[in-house]
Structure formats: C-alpha cells, structure tokens
Amino acid sequence: MDDLLRDIDAVLLMGPGPSCVPPQVYEALARPTIGHMDPAFIGIMDRIKVMLQELMRTTNPVTLPMSGTGSAGMETCFANLVEPGDRVLILVNGVFGQRMADVAARLGGQVETLEFDWGTPVDPGAVEQHLASGDRRALVAVVHAETSTGVRNPVEHLAPLVRAHGALYLVDAVTSLGGAPVDVDAWAVDALYSGTQKCLSVPPGLAPVTLSARAVDKLRGRSSKVSSWYLDLNMITQYWEGASRVYHHTAPVNMLYGLYAGLQLILDEGLDKVHARHTAAHARLVAGLEQLGLEMLVEPDFRLPMLNAVRVPANVDEAAVRRRLLQHHRIEIGAGLGPLAGQIWRIGLMGHTARAENVDRFLTALQDSLP
Amino acid sequence: MDDLLRDIDAVLLMGPGPSCVPPQVYEALARPTIGHMDPAFIGIMDRIKVMLQELMRTTNPVTLPMSGTGSAGMETCFANLVEPGDRVLILVNGVFGQRMADVAARLGGQVETLEFDWGTPVDPGAVEQHLASGDRRALVAVVHAETSTGVRNPVEHLAPLVRAHGALYLVDAVTSLGGAPVDVDAWAVDALYSGTQKCLSVPPGLAPVTLSARAVDKLRGRSSKVSSWYLDLNMITQYWEGASRVYHHTAPVNMLYGLYAGLQLILDEGLDKVHARHTAAHARLVAGLEQLGLEMLVEPDFRLPMLNAVRVPANVDEAAVRRRLLQHHRIEIGAGLGPLAGQIWRIGLMGHTARAENVDRFLTALQDSLP
Numbered sequence: 001m002d003d004l005l006r007d008i009d010a011v012l013l014m015g016p017g018p019s020c021v022p023p024q025v026y027e028a029l030a031r032p033t034i035g036h037m038d039p040a041f042i043g044i045m046d047r048i049k050v051m052l053q054e055l056m057r058t059t060n061p062v063t064l065p066m067s068g069t070g071s072a073g074m075e076t077c078f079a080n081l082v083e084p085g086d087r088v089l090i091l092v093n094g095v096f097g098q099r100m101a102d103v104a105a106r107l108g109g110q111v112e113t114l115e116f117d118w119g120t121p122v123d124p125g126a127v128e129q130h131l132a133s134g135d136r137r138a139l140v141a142v143v144h145a146e147t148s149t150g151v152r153n154p155v156e157h158l159a160p161l162v163r164a165h166g167a168l169y170l171v172d173a174v175t176s177l178g179g180a181p182v183d184v185d186a187w188a189v190d191a192l193y194s195g196t197q198k199c200l201s202v203p204p205g206l207a208p209v210t211l212s213a214r215a216v217d218k219l220r221g222r223s224s225k226v227s228s229w230y231l232d233l234n235m236i237t238q239y240w241e242g243a244s245r246v247y248h249h250t251a252p253v254n255m256l257y258g259l260y261a262g263l264q265l266i267l268d269e270g271l272d273k274v275h276a277r278h279t280a281a282h283a284r285l286v287a288g289l290e291q292l293g294l295e296m297l298v299e300p301d302f303r304l305p306m307l308n309a310v311r312v313p314a315n316v317d318e319a320a321v322r323r324r325l326l327q328h329h330r331i332e333i334g335a336g337l338g339p340l341a342g343q344i345w346r347i348g349l350m351g352h353t354a355r356a357e358n359v360d361r362f363l364t365a366l367q368d369s370l371p
Numbered sequence: 372m373d374d375l376l377r378d379i380d381a382v383l384l385m386g387p388g389p390s391c392v393p394p395q396v397y398e399a400l401a402r403p404t405i406g407h408m409d410p411a412f413i414g415i416m417d418r419i420k421v422m423l424q425e426l427m428r429t430t431n432p433v434t435l436p437m438s439g440t441g442s443a444g445m446e447t448c449f450a451n452l453v454e455p456g457d458r459v460l461i462l463v464n465g466v467f468g469q470r471m472a473d474v475a476a477r478l479g480g481q482v483e484t485l486e487f488d489w490g491t492p493v494d495p496g497a498v499e500q501h502l503a504s505g506d507r508r509a510l511v512a513v514v515h516a517e518t519s520t521g522v523r524n525p526v527e528h529l530a531p532l533v534r535a536h537g538a539l540y541l542v543d544a545v546t547s548l549g550g551a552p553v554d555v556d557a558w559a560v561d562a563l564y565s566g567t568q569k570c571l572s573v574p575p576g577l578a579p580v581t582l583s584a585r586a587v588d589k590l591r592g593r594s595s596k597v598s599s600w601y602l603d604l605n606m607i608t609q610y611w612e613g614a615s616r617v618y619h620h621t622a623p624v625n626m627l628y629g630l631y632a633g634l635q636l637i638l639d640e641g642l643d644k645v646h647a648r649h650t651a652a653h654a655r656l657v658a659g660l661e662q663l664g665l666e667m668l669v670e671p672d673f674r675l676p677m678l679n680a681v682r683v684p685a686n687v688d689e690a691a692v693r694r695r696l697l698q699h700h701r702i703e704i705g706a707g708l709g710p711l712a713g714q715i716w717r718i719g720l721m722g723h724t725a726r727a728e729n730v731d732r733f734l735t736a737l738q739d740s741l742p
Binding site for chain 2: 007008009011013015017018021029030031033035036038040043044047067070099102105107108195203205226227228229248249250251264332
C-alpha cells in the first residue's frame, strides 16, 4: 500500500459529516465485488430497500439509494418532480435551502424563496400566510436539519399546510435521517432524500430517496423527459423493482454493501434507542460547552441533536482552534458557512460518533485548544 | 456481519464490468474515513489527479473523478459542454452511442446521429462526408470502446476531422482506459470520461473526466448555467484545484481511496505492460474460443482486447450457459444488448481480470457449460 493511504490516521469525525464509520461497515466495503445483475446482488438491493423503508417509516415502493452523494439526492428529487415552468417555493434558512433554490432554478423551475434568519427555524405561520398569496405552487421544499446552522425545522407542522395548498412536499433529510425521527408517511411527505455520511455512518457516496404515490404520479405524468438521464427515476425504478431488472447504470456495488451494513446496525440497535443515543450525547455536549462558558447559536427548542452550532467567543481565532483540534487531538469539527463563517463552530454528533466517550474526549480537547 | 454480506462468494468477473478487484483496492476502501476538507485528503486528491493525467496522457488541469458511475461521466461532459440549441453530432454503433444521443437531447442539444452497423466500427470517410454537409456542429461525440459490441472505434483518426470542422471532440473511454492506449493530448480530444469498474479494476462509483483548454473555454463562456448543480464543473473545479478548495459536495472519500490504489497499481506495473497484458489475454481467449468452434462478432482489426463479443451458436440457450457458468463455475459473462440480445456473449478481460489463468479457467468452464 502506498504511503498516503497507509499514513491515514483515524480522526474522530465531529464535523458536519462524514461521521465515524463502524468497523462492520469498513468490512462490508471490502467484501468481494460481484456483478450488478447477479441474483445475489439483487437480493442485497431488495433488503436495502426494505431497511430504508423501515428507517424512513414509509411503505413507498419507490425507496432506493441513488448513485451519488446527498446533493445528488437533492438533484434527483427536483429533476424528477419539477418540470420547466413549475412554480416552486423553497423555505430558506441556511446553505442547504439556498442550494435547493439554485438546483431547482437550473432545472427550469419558477422558483421563489421565503427566507428566515439563519439560526432560527422556518415559521409555519409565515408559510401559511405566504401560501395564501399568489398562484398555486407545484412543490414546496424545506430542509429538515439545516446542517449549516444546527436548526431543526418543524417539517411535521408544515406538511398539512403544503397538502392543503395542493403542492408536493419535498424534505431534505440528509442530516436528520438515522439521528432523529423521520416519519415520511405520517407526515405526508411526498419526496425525501438523505445521504450516507451523516447519521447512517457510512462513507459518502449514496443518497437514499423515497417518493410517495402522489410524487410518482407526477413523475409518470411528466410532459417532458427528466433532463438528467443519470438521475431519471422512470428508468432507475425498473432496475430496483420487479422481476425484469432492466440495466440502467452499473450500481456502485461495494458502497451498497456498506449501506447495507450501516442500515443493519441501526435497525439491530433499534431506531428509538439510536435516536435516544443522539439526544443524550447532545445534552452532554451542550452541558459541557456551557460549563466552558460557550453559547449555542440556536434556541433550545429548535436545536438539532446531531449538529451543534456554537458561537465562537470574541477575540478567538476559530480556525486556529480547529487546526489544533485536528493536528493535536485528531478531532475534526466544522467551520461556519456563508454569513456564519467565523461566527460559529459546527460540532457533529452523527451516527456512530454520537457517544458519551466521544463527547468527553472532545470537551477535554476543546478546553486544551481554546486560548 | 449479516448473512447476505458474509455469504457473498467471489466471482471471476468476465462480463462487461465490474471487473475483478485486486486485494490492495479492497484494503484501500476500508481505510479510515477522514474529512473531505482534511489536508491529508486533499493530498490524496492531488495525487489522484496526477495519476489520472498520466493514465490519460494529458496535461489538462481539469482532470478529476466525478462522484458517480461512468454514466455520470457521460452526463458531466454533455451537461457542461452543450448549451440548449447547440448542434451535436453523435456517431452511433452500439448502446453507449445511443445513450449519448439520449443524454445530449435531454440537455437541450440539437442532436443528430450518424449510425453504423452494430459490430462494425465508425467509418472516418463517412464522418468526413457527413461533417461537410449541414451547419457547423458545436460538438462531435464517439465511444472509443463500444462495450455493447466489442468494437474499437478509430478515435485517433476521427480527431483531425472533428478539429478541422471546428467542433469540440468528446470521447467515451469508459471501457478502454487502462486496458488500451488513450492519448488525450496527442489525439486532440477535448473531453473524455471513463469509469472505475472496467480496466481500472476499482468497484463502480466514480467517473474520471478530463477537459482540454478549448473545452474549458466553452464551459467558462457559457451563457446559461449548467442545468445540473451536482455535475457543474465550474464549481467542482474550485474544490479540486488551487489553494482555497471551496466545498461543493462531500466527496466520496473511501471510493477515492480505492481509485488511488487502483491507479497506483496500474502505474507501478507500467502502462505499456498493462496494455500488453490485455492484448495477450485477448489473443489467448480468441484462440481458445476458435478451438471450441466459436466465432467472434467483430473483424480482427477492430476488436477490443477487454471486451470480446462471441456469437452464440445456433440452437444454444445462451442464458442457460451464462447461468451454468455463474452457478457452477462462479464466472460471470455478459449477455448481448439491444439488437444483439440472444445473439452474442460479451466476455470481459478488464484490468485485474486480464490474465492467462483466468482465460484458461473460463475456457474450461465454457467447454463444460456448452450443450
């Protein structure tokens, strides 16, 4: 093995993702590659689909991992559900809401955004009022866990407003899935995507997505082809479903082994227990940060357990602290993005990372790294 | 580890890809995940880029692996280089030429195809004549190694015609790269993409691409945004180049470890030796097939070493032969696609698979599996 690979020194990944990967997932990645049409591989695909349905709490038949990272999941949902000229409303309170607006506009959507202050949640009252104005929107989209700010948006309270308006409801669950409840069917979400490298604790590279029957109706009834051949679910579902398994593109076989193992670990532990582990690690972290005199960016009711935004104290060189954490303590945390650059650190407690011993190791290292 | 993963029984992969993966690549996939902005990871990215340049024989600064499979590489090149209304000529003699036409049309290209019989190569004389008719095309695209038929198209002889016409020249090297010479700069190719699961012998999931200075000029001078946010090279190059490394999407870290290891193995062996190994394995296979009384689909001058299309003898159930090979001998070969379904088998000798002992094992197994 070449030096650069041999020299990789494990890092405690407490940034905005990727998160720490459990040994069983590494083992899975290194299982022998077999063909993407091999009946043994089809069996693995079928189990992945069932496990994703369980994790997302949905019976949607169209539930599968796309062959790209979380951002490809975002693009998949917009590319398949938005036709040129469709009116799309994006609720924006961070980088990933902004990214949604960019993605949807490139695909020909007639995009409007409703903006909320970064660090605060989307307000359902304002959304209701906004929806009452103007023409009917074809789709309304929101980020569940805004990774850039640590805010949990009230996606469950927005669902009835969007449904009453007659729009499809699209939710970004990249950072929430596997770390907090995501209840696709009960919330009446029409399309949802995630990524593997956050609370699923699988390396980056796959994007689980699910579409409701209403979303599939929209997809099947399009008057134009999906502009992306690679992400066209009309074709990809023929590979993931049914008896014939029509080849579309060569599935990322070993990454799918990794996802299989990651999902198995979560479901073996039990979804409720996994969520409780995230909540407990978060509470321990917040208590420790406050003891160090640090302040959280987000109000308690809207904090994400898996992504903690902490204000950088005045006169502290935030990049120097992150460098010291990485170089001296082998711990990665994240910087602020956009208007919050230099203002916050983003401390991830995602999936396998969300454990008391990691919180304690981090708090000790942070104390050492602060000036 | 769950049964389905533990029970995976290694297969000698002699289909149209994925190919057999060397142990060093599996080891690489299982190295510890680190952050996509970690300086150690940036170092690995930089080496991957240099190794890809060496493999593709190019000095193009825009040379990097896209975060998707080979088909995402195809879409990347068309999405970045074709603007709505651009005239695009696709030379078609198989499934992947057809796919190019579909991809380009979805992106708004004004697509025309010039078709050649499946199993025969693209004819430069016909292309020259065709280019002389009609308006100037913005881009001409061709598949180097047509995986659906086993034909090598004369991409080096088409290059001067395309250049004289004033078009960008786009080449699909998904199946050829790493198994036969691909000489991007000498051939004056403007855009080229490949995949990891063929002659690079890395599992599927990444798509190396390269763009010439002329292609980059076209990209930078676009009047419309690239319709795909996920594949927009204007942004992705800011993550792969320079000092600032602007975050775009979370790179597929462990897959990139695998690519690193796969490239290293090829360059350590030496490109010429690797190509010679493919040629030798191909000659051994063809001799053995002919001894069994089987016929090749393609004329000797245009055969690919890494993808061998063999005619199914009359009255043989081709699917039954493939099933027996897989179930009794743990060897995968491919079926025919499109008009060649049922007519041919596709026998891959790609990357790590292209060795005399594999050819011999396959020939013995095939003899046993024929009626």
